[in-house]
Amino acid sequence: MSNENTSCLKGVGLTKIFGSGKKSVLAVDHVDFDFKNGEVISIVGESGSGKTTLSKMLLGLTSVTEGKIYFQGKERDISTRAKQKEYWKGIQAIFQDPFSSYNIFTKVDGVLLDCLKMRGKGNLPREEKYQLMKEACRFVNLEFDELTNKYPFELSGGQMQRLMIARVFLLKPQILLADEPTSMIDACSRSTILDMLMKLRDETNMTIIFITHDIGLAYYISDSVYIMEHGIFVEHGTSDDMLMHPKVPYTKRLISDVPKIYEAWDLDSITV
């Protein structure tokens, strides 16, 4: 790939403090990183370690207390709404909880239509738009005609997350930030979702930042792994390095916490 190994998203001394005074919470503490184009990066940490907070900062959905973010080598500027919109053409997300990701008062197919508008395809003829949305749904094994006129509560968690992937498929951003996209759904849908994410990456060469608390999962899907503890990146490296030669006790504990199921099963069947 042409842009392989160029910096895609870089953070310098990124810090987030919620609140002020005595009750303030230091959620992310001076983290530095440099994600390369085309990579799959995992950020691993326990609950409350600041993963979601970091991802919200990267997405520009919450303010940055301190530090700088560089997007494609240039310092990120989202000071105006137009610039924000431009930035969000480059970075998109799938959130942790599919059930709260949708506006419960609007029909789900509107989500896909919004994507077309965002890509400047809002004025295409109806039929063409329909074909594009249908294609996106087929990519994630959904039937678009079954989704039209449905409200979010009529979908299962797995279907909701797949629709989120269809959304990203339509938007084709350079970066996808997936915040524990499989933590709220059943094990069966989980592997389907992961399959689809990987397929998406293979087809579009998207950079995927995958957030998870499961270091085993991170090992199987990602090129490099960042370990996060109490808002700090305690170590990072290639996924092989991280799993085979962990240096920090926290990483070792994370590895020992991984359900033994991975060891009991034939590992190759899970790899994608």
Next chain:
Amino acid sequence: MGMIKKVFHSPKFRLGFIIFAALLLFVFLYPLFDSGDPLEMIAVQSYLKPGTYVSQYDVAGSDGITLDVVASDKKLASHLPEADRNKMKTYLVDFVGLDANQVDTNNIPKLIEQWMDNYNPNNKAGLLVSAQRDYRNINKEVLAALDAGDIIIAINDPETGELIQNKTIHDQQYVQVSSVANRQVFPLGGDNFGRNVLRELVEATKTSLMIGLIAGIVATAIGLTLGLIAGYVGGTTDNIITFITNLFTVIPSFVILILISYSVGQEARGVLLVACIIGFTAWPWTCRSVRSQVISLRNRDHVNLMKLSGHGLLHILTTGILPYIASYVVMALILQIAQGILSEAQLSMLGLGAATSKTATLGLMMNWATLFSAVVNGSWWAYFPVVIVIALMSFSMNLMNTGLDQVFNPQLRD
């Protein structure tokens, strides 16, 4: 649809709704049966007692029919009130020496019979002069009560100026009430201006509801808009709006209400203006609660997703946030309407309400009743029904609100 069904399952909401609907129905149907200007000053006298009034002129003029009944107890009783009858008993027992058990003040014909047999105006033994006079007066009343003399109606001869006997009415002659052409019904009596209180009350309830509605809508519109913006945008905008809200909260809204009302001036204060003034002072409460609801919503993922999908502030506020707080806003609106009605009543009681004699409001009716000392007079009909209507409206709307709260806030569901 399901939501509406659920709302009506709440007994509190149902009760509140029934009371409110009954009130509305009455207010809008009553004028169909009793049309007439609600503010027409019919009576020359103030505080007419509730009842049906028939034209004395018409009664005298209409042809009677004869009913064979002796002068009724009622006629006797109207001449001899309880106090007089007790005095008669005292006389009969103390001075005549009848047994107290034989004298029954409730059996008027018997009492009169005993009196006629025993009363002697010349028997002054042991009686004070004032007592003698009392008994003489009572005797006169007794005679008048027994008097069954005919009433003669005479008309003036236009030529000679002499009185010509036209008609006599004897004491067994009756007139059917509905055959009297001119009748006035005052179910709740008359007020200080001689208006029909019930008609006025119906009109006032309508106007007060209108004021409550306008005030509620104004307050909710301002509070909702500012609350949405403050909560969603945050930062400096939030600080400024919160500062203004606090300013309005620190100074009791009633004081602001009085000040604005006063400064607007007596003549300019119409019903609409009063409603707007009330609405303008009532918004901070709505604003603050909407703001806190929005703050808890603005970081939700569905809002984040809308942002990531390129939607702007207005679209996110109207489709991503407003629907989530809609039920809450409806509840706030109901409370604001109820509060608006109460505020109008309070304001008018202080003489700072709508300055007009062209419309009646519940507050103005209360104000008039107080100014023209209905309470002191014992003219309960001029203020008590008004209080009841205010209480019922406030009660029913609060009930509906509690009912809605139970449906929308699952923690409260019992």
